[in-house]
Amino acid sequence: MGLLRLDHTGIVVEDLEAAIAFFTELGMEVEGRATVEGEWADRLTALDGLRSDIAMLRTPDGSGRIELSTILHPRTTARAPWEPVSTPGIPRVTFVVEGLDGVIEGLRAHGGRLEGEVVRYEDALRYGYVRGPAGVIVGLVEYLH
Structure with missing residues:
Protein backbone atom coordinates (compact mmCIF):
# COMPACT_ATOMS: atom_id res chain seq x y z
CA MET A 1 0.00 0.00 0.00
CA GLY A 2 1.30 3.47 -0.82
CA LEU A 3 0.20 7.06 -0.80
CA LEU A 4 -3.56 7.54 -0.87
CA ARG A 5 -4.06 11.33 -0.58
CA LEU A 6 -2.84 14.49 1.10
CA ASP A 7 -4.66 14.82 4.41
CA HIS A 8 -3.66 18.32 5.53
CA THR A 9 -0.89 20.87 5.79
CA GLY A 10 0.18 21.87 9.30
CA ILE A 11 1.39 25.33 10.23
CA VAL A 12 2.64 26.28 13.71
CA VAL A 13 1.74 29.88 14.51
CA GLU A 14 2.30 32.19 17.47
CA ASP A 15 -1.19 33.71 17.49
CA LEU A 16 -3.85 31.10 16.74
CA GLU A 17 -6.77 33.55 16.67
CA ALA A 18 -4.99 35.88 14.23
CA ALA A 19 -4.07 32.95 11.98
CA ILE A 20 -7.67 31.70 12.00
CA ALA A 21 -8.85 35.21 11.06
CA PHE A 22 -6.32 35.34 8.20
CA PHE A 23 -7.35 32.02 6.69
CA THR A 24 -11.09 32.55 7.19
CA GLU A 25 -10.71 35.90 5.44
CA LEU A 26 -9.22 33.92 2.57
CA GLY A 27 -12.39 31.81 2.54
CA MET A 28 -11.47 28.74 4.57
CA GLU A 29 -13.97 27.38 7.09
CA VAL A 30 -13.19 26.24 10.64
CA GLU A 31 -13.87 22.52 10.83
CA GLY A 32 -12.99 22.07 14.49
CA ARG A 33 -10.77 23.06 17.40
CA ALA A 34 -9.05 21.03 20.08
CA THR A 35 -6.29 20.93 22.66
CA VAL A 36 -3.70 18.26 21.97
CA GLU A 37 -1.71 16.74 24.82
CA GLY A 38 -0.86 13.45 26.44
CA GLU A 39 1.56 10.60 26.10
CA TRP A 40 0.63 9.89 22.48
CA ALA A 41 1.34 13.53 21.51
CA ASP A 42 4.68 13.47 23.35
CA ARG A 43 5.68 10.31 21.50
CA LEU A 44 4.55 11.66 18.14
CA THR A 45 6.45 14.94 18.45
CA ALA A 46 9.40 13.79 20.59
CA LEU A 47 8.55 16.65 23.00
CA ASP A 48 7.96 16.08 26.71
CA GLY A 49 4.74 17.59 28.05
CA LEU A 50 3.45 18.82 24.70
CA ARG A 51 0.33 20.96 24.97
CA SER A 52 -1.01 22.58 21.83
CA ASP A 53 -4.20 24.33 20.78
CA ILE A 54 -5.18 23.52 17.20
CA ALA A 55 -7.78 24.54 14.66
CA MET A 56 -8.55 22.55 11.54
CA LEU A 57 -9.74 24.59 8.56
CA ARG A 58 -11.02 23.36 5.19
CA THR A 59 -11.46 24.88 1.78
CA PRO A 60 -15.07 25.61 0.77
CA ASP A 61 -15.13 22.62 -1.59
CA GLY A 62 -13.74 20.32 1.14
CA SER A 63 -10.74 19.22 -0.95
CA GLY A 64 -8.03 20.79 1.21
CA ARG A 65 -7.35 21.26 4.91
CA ILE A 66 -4.90 23.23 7.03
CA GLU A 67 -4.13 22.52 10.68
CA LEU A 68 -3.13 25.66 12.55
CA SER A 69 -1.48 25.05 15.89
CA THR A 70 0.08 27.08 18.64
CA ILE A 71 2.41 25.28 21.02
CA LEU A 72 1.66 26.19 24.62
CA HIS A 73 4.29 23.84 26.11
CA PRO A 74 7.19 23.46 25.68
CA ARG A 75 7.72 27.06 24.58
CA THR A 76 10.41 27.78 22.05
CA THR A 77 12.59 30.85 21.69
CA ALA A 78 13.10 30.25 17.96
CA ARG A 79 11.26 32.38 15.45
CA ALA A 80 9.76 31.32 12.13
CA PRO A 81 12.04 31.96 9.15
CA TRP A 82 11.14 35.06 7.18
CA GLU A 83 13.23 34.25 4.16
CA PRO A 84 12.66 34.94 0.46
CA VAL A 85 10.32 32.67 -1.48
CA SER A 86 13.38 31.03 -3.09
CA THR A 87 14.76 29.65 0.21
CA PRO A 88 14.65 25.84 0.47
CA GLY A 89 12.30 24.62 3.19
CA ILE A 90 10.20 27.79 3.44
CA PRO A 91 6.55 26.75 3.82
Missing part, protein backbone atom coordinates in the same frame (compact mmCIF):
# COMPACT_ATOMS: atom_id res chain seq x y z
CA ARG A 92 4.33 27.69 0.92
CA VAL A 93 0.70 26.73 0.35
CA THR A 94 -1.23 27.77 -2.76
CA PHE A 95 -4.95 28.35 -3.28
CA VAL A 96 -7.10 29.04 -6.33
CA VAL A 97 -9.18 32.20 -5.80
CA GLU A 98 -11.62 34.46 -7.60
CA GLY A 99 -11.10 38.21 -7.47
CA LEU A 100 -7.37 38.05 -6.68
CA ASP A 101 -6.94 41.78 -6.03
CA GLY A 102 -9.82 41.85 -3.54
CA VAL A 103 -8.52 38.72 -1.80
CA ILE A 104 -5.12 40.35 -1.33
CA GLU A 105 -6.71 43.51 0.07
CA GLY A 106 -8.74 41.43 2.53
CA LEU A 107 -5.63 39.59 3.70
CA ARG A 108 -3.74 42.86 4.20
CA ALA A 109 -6.32 43.74 6.87
CA HIS A 110 -5.15 40.59 8.70
CA GLY A 111 -1.41 41.24 8.45
CA GLY A 112 -0.83 39.78 4.98
CA ARG A 113 1.93 41.38 2.93
CA LEU A 114 2.35 41.02 -0.83
CA GLU A 115 5.73 39.53 -1.73
CA GLY A 116 6.84 40.77 -5.13
CA GLU A 117 4.06 41.59 -7.56
CA VAL A 118 0.94 39.95 -8.91
CA VAL A 119 1.94 38.70 -12.36
CA ARG A 120 0.10 37.38 -15.37
CA TYR A 121 1.26 34.16 -16.97
CA GLU A 122 0.26 34.23 -20.64
CA ASP A 123 -3.53 34.12 -20.99
CA ALA A 124 -3.84 31.38 -18.38
CA LEU A 125 -3.61 32.91 -14.90
CA ARG A 126 -2.60 35.66 -12.49
CA TYR A 127 -0.41 34.66 -9.54
CA GLY A 128 0.85 36.40 -6.40
CA TYR A 129 2.44 35.52 -3.07
CA VAL A 130 1.25 36.91 0.26
CA ARG A 131 3.27 36.52 3.45
CA GLY A 132 0.88 35.24 6.11
CA PRO A 133 0.94 34.01 9.73
CA ALA A 134 4.33 32.88 11.06
CA GLY A 135 5.97 33.82 7.77
CA VAL A 136 4.20 31.19 5.69
CA ILE A 137 3.97 32.14 2.03
CA VAL A 138 0.46 31.85 0.62
CA GLY A 139 0.29 31.53 -3.15
CA LEU A 140 -2.86 32.88 -4.74
CA VAL A 141 -3.80 31.82 -8.27
CA GLU A 142 -6.64 33.27 -10.31
CA TYR A 143 -7.34 31.39 -13.54
CA LEU A 144 -8.37 33.53 -16.49
CA HIS A 145 -11.06 31.56 -18.30
Whole structure:
Protein backbone atom coordinates (compact mmCIF):
# COMPACT_ATOMS: atom_id res chain seq x y z
CA MET A 1 0.00 0.00 0.00
CA GLY A 2 1.30 3.47 -0.82
CA LEU A 3 0.20 7.06 -0.80
CA LEU A 4 -3.56 7.54 -0.87
CA ARG A 5 -4.06 11.33 -0.58
CA LEU A 6 -2.84 14.49 1.10
CA ASP A 7 -4.66 14.82 4.41
CA HIS A 8 -3.66 18.32 5.53
CA THR A 9 -0.89 20.87 5.79
CA GLY A 10 0.18 21.87 9.30
CA ILE A 11 1.39 25.33 10.23
CA VAL A 12 2.64 26.28 13.71
CA VAL A 13 1.74 29.88 14.51
CA GLU A 14 2.30 32.19 17.47
CA ASP A 15 -1.19 33.71 17.49
CA LEU A 16 -3.85 31.10 16.74
CA GLU A 17 -6.77 33.55 16.67
CA ALA A 18 -4.99 35.88 14.23
CA ALA A 19 -4.07 32.95 11.98
CA ILE A 20 -7.67 31.70 12.00
CA ALA A 21 -8.85 35.21 11.06
CA PHE A 22 -6.32 35.34 8.20
CA PHE A 23 -7.35 32.02 6.69
CA THR A 24 -11.09 32.55 7.19
CA GLU A 25 -10.71 35.90 5.44
CA LEU A 26 -9.22 33.92 2.57
CA GLY A 27 -12.39 31.81 2.54
CA MET A 28 -11.47 28.74 4.57
CA GLU A 29 -13.97 27.38 7.09
CA VAL A 30 -13.19 26.24 10.64
CA GLU A 31 -13.87 22.52 10.83
CA GLY A 32 -12.99 22.07 14.49
CA ARG A 33 -10.77 23.06 17.40
CA ALA A 34 -9.05 21.03 20.08
CA THR A 35 -6.29 20.93 22.66
CA VAL A 36 -3.70 18.26 21.97
CA GLU A 37 -1.71 16.74 24.82
CA GLY A 38 -0.86 13.45 26.44
CA GLU A 39 1.56 10.60 26.10
CA TRP A 40 0.63 9.89 22.48
CA ALA A 41 1.34 13.53 21.51
CA ASP A 42 4.68 13.47 23.35
CA ARG A 43 5.68 10.31 21.50
CA LEU A 44 4.55 11.66 18.14
CA THR A 45 6.45 14.94 18.45
CA ALA A 46 9.40 13.79 20.59
CA LEU A 47 8.55 16.65 23.00
CA ASP A 48 7.96 16.08 26.71
CA GLY A 49 4.74 17.59 28.05
CA LEU A 50 3.45 18.82 24.70
CA ARG A 51 0.33 20.96 24.97
CA SER A 52 -1.01 22.58 21.83
CA ASP A 53 -4.20 24.33 20.78
CA ILE A 54 -5.18 23.52 17.20
CA ALA A 55 -7.78 24.54 14.66
CA MET A 56 -8.55 22.55 11.54
CA LEU A 57 -9.74 24.59 8.56
CA ARG A 58 -11.02 23.36 5.19
CA THR A 59 -11.46 24.88 1.78
CA PRO A 60 -15.07 25.61 0.77
CA ASP A 61 -15.13 22.62 -1.59
CA GLY A 62 -13.74 20.32 1.14
CA SER A 63 -10.74 19.22 -0.95
CA GLY A 64 -8.03 20.79 1.21
CA ARG A 65 -7.35 21.26 4.91
CA ILE A 66 -4.90 23.23 7.03
CA GLU A 67 -4.13 22.52 10.68
CA LEU A 68 -3.13 25.66 12.55
CA SER A 69 -1.48 25.05 15.89
CA THR A 70 0.08 27.08 18.64
CA ILE A 71 2.41 25.28 21.02
CA LEU A 72 1.66 26.19 24.62
CA HIS A 73 4.29 23.84 26.11
CA PRO A 74 7.19 23.46 25.68
CA ARG A 75 7.72 27.06 24.58
CA THR A 76 10.41 27.78 22.05
CA THR A 77 12.59 30.85 21.69
CA ALA A 78 13.10 30.25 17.96
CA ARG A 79 11.26 32.38 15.45
CA ALA A 80 9.76 31.32 12.13
CA PRO A 81 12.04 31.96 9.15
CA TRP A 82 11.14 35.06 7.18
CA GLU A 83 13.23 34.25 4.16
CA PRO A 84 12.66 34.94 0.46
CA VAL A 85 10.32 32.67 -1.48
CA SER A 86 13.38 31.03 -3.09
CA THR A 87 14.76 29.65 0.21
CA PRO A 88 14.65 25.84 0.47
CA GLY A 89 12.30 24.62 3.19
CA ILE A 90 10.20 27.79 3.44
CA PRO A 91 6.55 26.75 3.82
CA ARG A 92 4.33 27.69 0.92
CA VAL A 93 0.70 26.73 0.35
CA THR A 94 -1.23 27.77 -2.76
CA PHE A 95 -4.95 28.35 -3.28
CA VAL A 96 -7.10 29.04 -6.33
CA VAL A 97 -9.18 32.20 -5.80
CA GLU A 98 -11.62 34.46 -7.60
CA GLY A 99 -11.10 38.21 -7.47
CA LEU A 100 -7.37 38.05 -6.68
CA ASP A 101 -6.94 41.78 -6.03
CA GLY A 102 -9.82 41.85 -3.54
CA VAL A 103 -8.52 38.72 -1.80
CA ILE A 104 -5.12 40.35 -1.33
CA GLU A 105 -6.71 43.51 0.07
CA GLY A 106 -8.74 41.43 2.53
CA LEU A 107 -5.63 39.59 3.70
CA ARG A 108 -3.74 42.86 4.20
CA ALA A 109 -6.32 43.74 6.87
CA HIS A 110 -5.15 40.59 8.70
CA GLY A 111 -1.41 41.24 8.45
CA GLY A 112 -0.83 39.78 4.98
CA ARG A 113 1.93 41.38 2.93
CA LEU A 114 2.35 41.02 -0.83
CA GLU A 115 5.73 39.53 -1.73
CA GLY A 116 6.84 40.77 -5.13
CA GLU A 117 4.06 41.59 -7.56
CA VAL A 118 0.94 39.95 -8.91
CA VAL A 119 1.94 38.70 -12.36
CA ARG A 120 0.10 37.38 -15.37
CA TYR A 121 1.26 34.16 -16.97
CA GLU A 122 0.26 34.23 -20.64
CA ASP A 123 -3.53 34.12 -20.99
CA ALA A 124 -3.84 31.38 -18.38
CA LEU A 125 -3.61 32.91 -14.90
CA ARG A 126 -2.60 35.66 -12.49
CA TYR A 127 -0.41 34.66 -9.54
CA GLY A 128 0.85 36.40 -6.40
CA TYR A 129 2.44 35.52 -3.07
CA VAL A 130 1.25 36.91 0.26
CA ARG A 131 3.27 36.52 3.45
CA GLY A 132 0.88 35.24 6.11
CA PRO A 133 0.94 34.01 9.73
CA ALA A 134 4.33 32.88 11.06
CA GLY A 135 5.97 33.82 7.77
CA VAL A 136 4.20 31.19 5.69
CA ILE A 137 3.97 32.14 2.03
CA VAL A 138 0.46 31.85 0.62
CA GLY A 139 0.29 31.53 -3.15
CA LEU A 140 -2.86 32.88 -4.74
CA VAL A 141 -3.80 31.82 -8.27
CA GLU A 142 -6.64 33.27 -10.31
CA TYR A 143 -7.34 31.39 -13.54
CA LEU A 144 -8.37 33.53 -16.49
CA HIS A 145 -11.06 31.56 -18.30
